[in-house]
Amino acid sequence: MRTQMTRLLRYLLLYILVCTTSCSPSIYYGPSAGNWQHFSLPDSTGIAYTVYLLGDAGAPQLDKTEPTLKLLKSQLDRDPRSMLLVLGDNLYHDGLSEVGSQTRDQGEKRLNELIKVVDDHQGKVFFVPGNHDWDYMGPKGLEKIRRQEQYIEAGINKGNTFVPDDGCPGPYVEQLRDDVIFIGIDTQWWLHKYEKPYGADNGCNAGTETEMLQQIEQTLEANKGKHIVIGGHHPFVSNSNHGGFYTVMDHLFPLRLIRDGLLFPLPVIGSLYPFYRQLGGVDQDIPHYRYQLLISRMEQLFNRYDNIIYTSGHDHNLQLHKIDKYIHILSGSGCKTAPVDVENNATFAHSEKGFVKVIYYTNGEVWTEFWSPEGDGDTGRVNYRGKLYDQIRQDATATAACTDTLQAEPVEFRPADPKKKPYALAGVLLKNDYAKEWATPVRVTYLDMGAVGGGLSPFGVTKERDRNSLRLRSAKGYEYRFRPLLRDAMRTVPQQYRGTEVIQSVPETWLPSQHPYAPLIATPLEKAAGLLASSPALHLLPDIDCLEPYKAPFGNRLGFLEFDAEDYRLGHRDQDADDVQELSYTAMLHRLEDDHLHQVNARAFVKARLLDMLIGDWDRHEDNYEWSLTEANGRTLYLPIPKVRDNAFFAFDGFFPWLATRSWGVQELQHFGYKIQNLKGLNMAAKDLDRRLLGSLTPADWVQIADSLEAVLTDEVLANAVRQMPPEVYPLHGDELTQKLKARRVQLPRVAEEYAMLLARYVDVFGSKKKELFEIERLANGDTRITVTAANNPSHTLYTRTFSPEHTREIRLYGFGGDDEFRVTGETGSDIKVRVIGYKEHGRYQFAFSDSLDNSSISYNLRNTIGDKNVIDNTRATYEDFATGDLINSPASDEFRYTRIGPNFTVIYNTADGLVLGAGMQYRPYKFRTSARGGVQRLLYQRSLKTGMARIFHEGEIKDLFFDLDLVSRAWVYAPYYSMQYRGYGNRPAPTDAPMNERVELSNAHISAALQKPFGTFFSLGAGPVLEYFRLSERRNSWVQELLPDNRQDAFGQRSYLGATAFFRTDARDYEHNPSRGLVIDLRGNWFQGVANTSGGYSRYTYEVRYYMSPNLPYQLTFAGRIGGGINTGRYAFYQGNMLGGGLLPDFSQTIRGYSQTRLVGDRSFFTNLEMRVALLNYRVYLFPGKVGVLGLYDTGRVWTRTNNVGGWNRAYGGGI
Structure with missing residues (x-):
């Protein structure tokens, strides 16, 4: 006994030593902060503004004032030239519940403690949300964040103080003083799995993560040289739990990392959770891949500008890091604390309650102080003080207007480099019809920047979907945009098909698909149709000094000069007699939602959309229109102004384009041919726009408008429009384009009726x-x-x-x-x-x-x-x-999707069945408010080329059949038989005299259906009936009887069973195929009773756990594991036992790789798989990307029987590609 105790203590000590991660609860000063006490703040008379940072204060003491809040309030009350920024997790544990709920009263009391802090504060205050405010990352997150916003703003009564608004991502921008700008962002929006608002339909300026970044970039660009403080909840670097640092206590009591107070010891096994989080298993931790994407994209922006401080909470301590060009402050110990690590290049770190001050001085200096309360908060102490930076001043609009005029003589310019050859395979399989247009030199004039609007001056860059454009402002205050002709054409390919940098390196392959001068052709057609037109003008931007600091990327570039209208800005074209007010789609939509007297001129927009179809412009998303408003009969009407015609006349012809753009493929990329085809694909980008704005018109209205459009687009109009391209390129395809336009024009009435019928199926009325x-x-x-x-x-x-x-x-x-x-x-x-x-x-x-x-x-x-x-x-x-x-x-939660039907192919190989080929169909119907459409139905026929085995397989799922329950079903029939190898019953099957190619020929059919209740996006429970049928012919399989145990001799003949199944499943993988992170748990119970002359019954219980972990490396390195097994009870045949081997029913899954298909058969089974995968290279086959890598594996397993348990563990190891 003493020996066992000694051994146990040794193991425990070793475990503690192994899991120790050097986290320290003490205060830490980096090398540059060791003598901070010797520095004093500059004279207080020079203070221009102060920003107070408080984070994770959502569980303050209620019996008395939280000391941190008491100390903070005493300072705020004496500092009117200041702002309090509350950095999220404003209410633990899962946000503000609805009135009447059990947690509502406590939630209000906790929020009231925060509100009291600013009762007497004369300055500004802003709250940003955290993950706990979003229902602790739960499905009611959006509901709770909006409820909290209303409560806080009503309690503070200082206007808009909870930002960004309505659960939007931001950025929210506030000018604190002339040279201090605050930007508020919602980082949980980026990470949230459940419903979150996108775009104008939800009152958000940003519709995607990319748009959010673009707007942040525009704000930074417009405020260069100013102090910028950015507030978000999630840190980009941390020396604590969310950064991957854990203490011994975290390993021994891992449940406390999930919720405070769960002090249940889990030695050894408890380390799995911290390790899982360190490897990126939880999306709230910095190692997680989506969190890493947030960091990388934000830091790309921050490191391009000066004077930026990013502030955050999340981890419950105080930290300061200086990262490249920006300052990173973590203030997350408003009411809780967590240990900090002493590494990770921190300047300062401390696991004590407190808050942070950022102090701006009139001389440009910026200092910080980290405060902690003493006692009950009447007094406090400074734990660190230091200067953050000296302001680097820049004038964002310092560039003088270009007043020098240039000679109007045209010069010869070649749009693209003809020396670059397109991808060889694409040259054969893709007809690049406009390659010569890009390579042909044209004569063009320089943009006379001194003559437009009294002189143009550059002031910013806008990142568009396929290029960067230069923003210009005239001396009269009007704004223009210079859009270079040459762009990254691969940005037009939907994100899921872009793959990797390999594709990005060959944009020349795709560029010739776009006609370089499409905007020049489209403009006269728009004017002939009676539409407002942006009238782009082709110019060469001169390489002159007044372009600085944008001379290098834009000087001597060929492109189009267009008038640029921003949200709520009056824009006036100098050449037009009438003033025109232009709005973006987002700005217009806000007005439509605010007042029903604001309406879109639907007939004019139908005309614009039919013109889009005429010229084959498939990329008509919301940003490709601006809107002009007019007043009529007491109403405000909005007229469309088409913009950005890059993808009109798109050339995408050839075998692979035909194959790739089928209805089940990338059908958005539509070729401009003589016939208008695939209206779903051609209008895919615009479907949400059309459904939002055109629901009032009937198919008859569409046809009438199409008839009128056909009448005004005469042969002469079409021919003259095509001749607007430079004369040097017209001979190449000018006549062909004209003939195609004429052929497509007569199809407009048919197209209008067909597309109106598509829209009429599901109609939205707002x-x-x-x-x-x-x-x-x-x-x-x-x-x-x-x-x-x-x-x-x-x-x-x-x-x-x-x-x-x-x-x-x-x-x-x-x-x-x-x-x-x-x-x-x-x-x-x-x-x-x-x-x-x-x-x-x-x-x-x-x-x-x-x-x-x-x-x-x-x-x-x-x-x-x-x-x-x-x-x-x-x-x-x-x-x-x-x-x-x-x-x-x-409306944003009701995204419409077309029902999709497409082919389904499978290729499977194992040693027993050889090559198994499958072909079938897949059907995905649309259903209201189901994120993955209305479910899926798959029908597949598979056949083994080696054994002749054939299977018909069906798998189906119907979402929300009733009461939030899904119907899942599975069925298969092996016809004529399923061929399985059988070597006997038990963990060490006896040798057989039967030839090695002798197989059991078993007929089998299975039908199951279950009602499934999903909880969130990856957790579900279900139950339902099962019907099974087996037939084993004694004539064809007589040799099997010699290998059957005494209690399994009745295996021959027919067996029919009726039973039930129940299951629990969670699937939290990042990708279904080749996952790099995640966890899958599958627990199932099956109960069968014999019917139709089959006596007895049996039950089977199976379990399987899979996990995937990948460290953050520039390449994919994944550690994967799998544990599973099963237990049978009752009376059953050998082919109904638990089997281990290299490819099993029903999905040919391998439990011990390298073993024959059903090598081991028993009453109970257990197996483990360990695997390491390394990606070696990325590739693409035409449009579709993929990866090639190697893997190493180690498998173990065994079975047990009631009568024979000889033998030990069966092992296999190896590798693969």
């Missing part, structure tokens, strides 16, 4: 924040009429349209929370489903119904609460649809 009356009238013939009027003026019709069930399946009515009223009338039902959808968290919705009307096809996505939030008044009992469990309803 109200505004003002009060509207929505009338739903069920007509006797089955049609449904929707009428929207202003509630205060019923004669003022805002929308009216009649829908036929022949063309329309569903109508969505979006009330924007302005006390809207919905009135349902009629005497009959309809096959058209109508969804009534409330928007955001305010408004009352009143309903009125006809007594005799069947309302089963009306569903309500609304909140049914108390107070002034989305209350349903006078509502008859009907179907309430909470399809996603989300209580915040917005």
Whole structure:
């Protein structure tokens, strides 16, 4: 016993030594901060502004004032020229719950403690959200963040103090003083897995991560030389838990890392969790791949500018790092503490409660102080003081206007380098029709910068989808944009098909697909159609000094000069007689949502969209239009101004383009041919835009507009438009383009009707924040009429349209929370489903119904609460649809997707079956508010070329069948048989006299269906019935009987079973194929009872765990593991036992690689797989990218039987590609 205890103590001591990670709870000073006490702040009379930083203060003491908050308040009250920035995790543990919930009262008390801090503060205050505020990264995150925003702003009563607004990513920009700028961003938005707002439909300026970065870059560029303090919750470097540093206690008590107070010891096994997080397994930790992407993209911006301080919380301590050109401050110990590490190049780190001050001086110096409270907070002490930087001053608009005029004589210029040859395979399989246009020299004039608007001066750069453009401002205050002709054409390829840098290195392959002078051809067509046109002018930008600091990237570049309209900016073209106010799509959409008297001229926009289809411009997303407004009859109408015609007349012809752009492929890349085809693909980029703005027009309206457009686009108009390209290139394809335009023009009425029918299937009808009356009238013939009027003026019709069930399946009515009223009338039902959808968290919705009307096809996505939030008044009992469990309803969560049908191919190889080829179909239907469409249905036929085995396999999933339950199904039939190798029962099967190629020929069929309840995005439970059938012919398999144990002699003949299955599954992989990080757990129980002359029954319980971990390296290195096994009970045949080997039913999964297919058969089984994968190179086959790598493996496993457990573990090791 003493020996065992001694051994245990040794192991425990060794474990402690191994898992120690050198985290230290003491204060740490870097080499440059050792004598900080010798430095004093400059004279306080020179203080210009102070920023106070408080983070992770969401669980303050409630019985008395939190000491940190007390000390902070005493300083704020005496400092009016200051701002308090609260850096997230404002309320633990999972944000602000709804009124009436168990945690609401405590949540309000905790927030009130923070609000009290600024009761007497005369300066500014801003809160940014953290991951705990987003429902602790949960599915109700958006709901809770908006609720917290309302509560805080109402409590502080200083206007917009919770930023960014409405759960948007930001950036929110505030000028604190002339030379100090605050930028607020929501970093949890970047990391959040569940619903989050995108773009203008949700009131956000940024619709994607890229747009967020672009807007941050524009803000930094516009404020160069000023002090910039950026506030976000997540740090980019940390010497604590989220940075991958853990103490011995973290290894012994890992559950406390998940939630405070969970002090349950888990020695040894507890280390798995810290190790998992260190290798990037949790998206809230710096090693996680998505977190790393956030850091890399942000730091690329920050390190290009001076005078930037990034501030954060998240880890519960105080830290200071100086990273390249920017300062990084972590202030996350408002009410909690966590240990810090003494490495990682920190200037200062301390695991004590406190806050940070950043002090700006009039002489340009910036200092910081790290404060901690003493006792109850009446006093405090400075733990570190130091100067951060001296301001590097720049004038963002210092470049003088270019006033020198240039000679107007044209010069010869070649747009692209003809020496660069396109990718050889693409040259054969892709017809680059415009390669000669790019290589042909043209005569063009220099842009006379001194003559435009009194002189142009550069002031910034805008990163667009396929290039960087130069922003110019005239002496009259108007803004222009110079867009270079040469661009990175690979940016036009959807992100999922771009692959790696290999593709980016060969843009010449794709550039000739785009016509270089498409904008010059499109402009006269737009004008002939009666549309407003941007009128781009082709110029060579001179390489002159007044372009600095943009001379190097833009000097001597050929491109188009266009007028640039920004959000809410009045723009006036010098050459136009009439002033035109232009708005971006985002700005216009805000106005549409605010007031129902603001409307889009839908007929004009249909004309613009038909023109897009005529010229084959498939890239018509929201940013490719700006909007002009006019006043008429008391309404404000918006007219489209098409912009950016890079992808008009797109040449994408050849075998591989044909194959790749099928309806199941990259159908957006549409070739400009003589026939307008694949309207779904051609309009894919614009589908959300069309559905938002064109729901009021019928197919007949579209055809009428198409007829009028066909009439004005005469042969002469088309020919003259094509001749607007430089005369040097017209002979190449000018006549061909003209003939194609003529052929496509006559197709416009057909195209208009077909596309209008596509839009009519699911129609969105939008109200505004003002009060509207929505009338739903069920007509006797089955049609449904929707009428929207202003509630205060019923004669003022805002929308009216009649829908036929022949063309329309569903109508969505979006009330924007302005006390809207919905009135349902009629005497009959309809096959058209109508969804009534409330928007955001305010408004009352009143309903009125006809007594005799069947309302089963009306569903309500609304909140049914108390107070002034989305209350349903006078509502008859009907179907309430909470399809996603989300209580915040917005158009962005209802993204429309086309149903997709495509082929499905599989290639499998194992030693037993040889090469197994499969072919089939895959069907993905669309369904309202299901992120992965409405599910998937797969049908596959597989056949072994070696054994003749054949299988028909079906796998299906239907999302939200009812009550938030999914239906999952599986079925297969082996016809004529499944060929399996059998070597006997047990862990060491006896040798057999049967030839090695003798196989068991087993007929098998399986049908199962289960209702599955998903919890979030990767966790689910399910249960359902199972039907199985087996037939083993004794005539064909008589030799098998010699290898059967005594209790398995009745294996021959037919067996039929009816049973049930239940399962638990979690799948948190980053990628389904070749995952680098994640965890998969699959637990299943199956119970079978014999039917149809089959006696007895049996049960099977299986388990499998897979994990993937990858360190942060410039290449993929993945450590993967798998543990699994099974247990059978009852009476069953040998082919129903637990098998281990190299390829098993139903998906040919390998449990011990290198072994024959069903080498081991027993009552119980256990196996482990260990694997290391290293990526060696990236490649692409035409459009589709891939990776090549090597792997090493080590597998072990064994089975147990009731009568024979001889033998030990079976092992296999090896490698592969």
